[in-house]
Amino acid sequence: MRNPTEKKSLRDFFSFTANTIYEALHLRGNKHISSMVILRQILFTGYEALPLIGFIALAIGALVILQGYSLLSTFGQGNLVQMILVTVVINELSAVITALVVIARSGTAISTELGNMVVNGEIDLLKSFGLSPISYLVVSRLYGVMIAMVILTLYFNVIAVLGGWLFAQIFSSIGFSYFMGEFFLQLKGPNLLMIILKPLVFGLIIAFVSSYQGMSVQRATTEVPQRTIKAVMQSISLVMISDIILTWIFWMLTV
Amino acid sequence: MIELKGLVTSAIPQALDLCLKLDPVTVLRSANPELASGVLNAIVGLDRVYSGRIELDGQPLSDVLTREALPKTLGYVFAGGIMLSNLNLRENLLLPYTLVAEEEGFEQFDREAAKWMDAFQLKVDLSLRPAFVRVSDLKLLSLVRALIFNPRILLLDDPYYLLNQDQRQLCYRVLQSIKNEHSMLISSRDDDFCCHFDAELVDLSEDSSAIS
Numbered sequence: 001m002r003n004p005t006e007k008k009s010l011r012d013f014f015s016f017t018a019n020t021i022y023e024a025l026h027l028r029g030n031k032h033i034s035s036m037v038i039l040r041q042i043l044f045t046g047y048e049a050l051p052l053i054g055f056i057a058l059a060i061g062a063l064v065i066l067q068g069y070s071l072l073s074t075f076g077q078g079n080l081v082q083m084i085l086v087t088v089v090i091n092e093l094s095a096v097i098t099a100l101v102v103i104a105r106s107g108t109a110i111s112t113e114l115g116n117m118v119v120n121g122e123i124d125l126l127k128s129f130g131l132s133p134i135s136y137l138v139v140s141r142l143y144g145v146m147i148a149m150v151i152l153t154l155y156f157n158v159i160a161v162l163g164g165w166l167f168a169q170i171f172s173s174i175g176f177s178y179f180m181g182e183f184f185l186q187l188k189g190p191n192l193l194m195i196i197l198k199p200l201v202f203g204l205i206i207a208f209v210s211s212y213q214g215m216s217v218q219r220a221t222t223e224v225p226q227r228t229i230k231a232v233m234q235s236i237s238l239v240m241i242s243d244i245i246l247t248w249i250f251w252m253l254t255v
Numbered sequence: 256m257i258e259l260k261g262l263v264t265s266a267i268p269q270a271l272d273l274c275l276k277l278d279p280v281t282v283l284r285s286a287n288p289e290l291a292s293g294v295l296n297a298i299v300g301l302d303r304v305y306s307g308r309i310e311l312d313g314q315p316l317s318d319v320l321t322r323e324a325l326p327k328t329l330g331y332v333f334a335g336g337i338m339l340s341n342l343n344l345r346e347n348l349l350l351p352y353t354l355v356a357e358e359e360g361f362e363q364f365d366r367e368a369a370k371w372m373d374a375f376q377l378k379v380d381l382s383l384r385p386a387f388v389r390v391s392d393l394k395l396l397s398l399v400r401a402l403i404f405n406p407r408i409l410l411l412d413d414p415y416y417l418l419n420q421d422q423r424q425l426c427y428r429v430l431q432s433i434k435n436e437h438s439m440l441i442s443s444r445d446d447d448f449c450c451h452f453d454a455e456l457v458d459l460s461e462d463s464s465a466i467s
Contacts, residue, residue, distance in 0.1 A: 031353055034353075113341065116340070117339075117340070120337065120340065121333065121335060121337045122337060122338075122339050122340065124296075124301045124333070124337070125333065125337045125338075125339065126339075127299070127300060127301050128299045128301065128325070128329075128331040128333070129325060129326055129350065129351035130320065130324060130325030130326065130351075131350070131351070131353075
């Protein structure tokens with residue numbers, strides 16, 4: 001039985017981090033990583049979030065076009081609206097908004113689920129089988145959330161661009177092929193890199209922080225919501241900080 | 256035989272030296288039940304070991320477990336009959352199998368599971384999640400889960416916990432019938448195990464020195 005007076009220390013954090021990195025990098029022959037957990041995580045984080053992400057993406061695409069077109073047309077530059085779409089939606093909003101949705105849905109779910117598993121002794125059960133809880137629960141979720149984040153961000157971008165084109169019809173009848181042609185002209189290599197890199201980094205942060213907070217619960221069920229709140233706060237902060245760093249790298253690449 | 260040498264864990268505050276013969280059954284009893292459970296937890300590796308070591312048949316247990324899959328060496332049955340809540344019962348029983356499947360093959364699983372469920376007179380729909388099943392049935396299923404692997408040593412933490420009178424009698428009968436095939440280490444304060452099970456009784460006193 002775990003000693004309730006044992007507190008989580010910085011050593012525990014580094015131990016958790018080191019174990020997670022080690023086991024995440026040793027995929028081959030690692031029977032402890034469950035493809036079923038990865039698939040279920042992709043299903044929950046990715047597939048089940050598609051309607052919400054789709055709705056938000058459609059709204060964001062439309063709003064960016066509405067605001068951008070009304071602003072740019074006052075300078076006679078309404079044809080540059082695709083540039084706004086690429087700069088605002090593709091580079092920034094898609095990954096950040098998707099990350100916020102994933103934090104709200106999956107980050108909280110992961111933290112709560114793992115916290116309850118600790119309280120119910122399910123982590124000890126895994127250990128009693130000789131199964132590594134880090135590999136089985138954390139690393140599997142890490143991969144699941146990262147894959148789901150990439151899928152959701154790509155989906156967000158597609159819907160936002162389509163939504164933008166649809167709403168652009170209000171102002172002027174722009175052909176789909178012309179709109180997409182102009183859009184792809186604005187899309188450069190570094191943009192494509194960021195479309196993949198940002199969701200991967202954000203997914204890693206969300207899954208890691210949520211798992212760590214969930215696994216940090218000691219004995220009481222009252223700790224679970226407290227840890228979940230911490231997971232949300234830390235995930236949002238770290239996602240925003242990493243977004244600034246990645247955007248700065250992107251800016252360095254394009255200058 | 257399991258030997259504990261100067262063992263200190265979060266549940267065992269004072270150094271504990273114990274020689275558990277397991278010939279074939281040893282029962283641990285302590286005034287504070289957490290102490291006896293703590294010994295089982297330490298053997299399975301659930302508690303952080305601050306000092307001391309554990310040997311199985313004269314070899315460090317950690318070395319033995321690098322050669323053999325843990326469920327085939329130590330079959331641990333928690334007092335609370337714990338199951339993973341996000342898996343159904345069949346997935347729960349199958350989960351440890353992922354570690355030994357290459358050796359055994361999955362076809363043996365159904366045969367063994369059916370055999371032990373019959374022995375415990377369990378009629379449970381294995382497609383259900385644990386939340387929809389009585390805790391006493393979960394406790395018996397956790398016994399089935401451990402026995403499927405035919406482990407060298409069965410570790411039972413308070414076998415009667417959560418069971419009603421009939422299930423206790425059934426559990427006792429089944430354990431009696433298999434005690435010559437499986438070494439067992441039982442943590443219990445029930446007279447059935449402490450007095451009538453024909454087992455070596457180890458009483459862990461307050462100062463953590465073992466008195467047989």
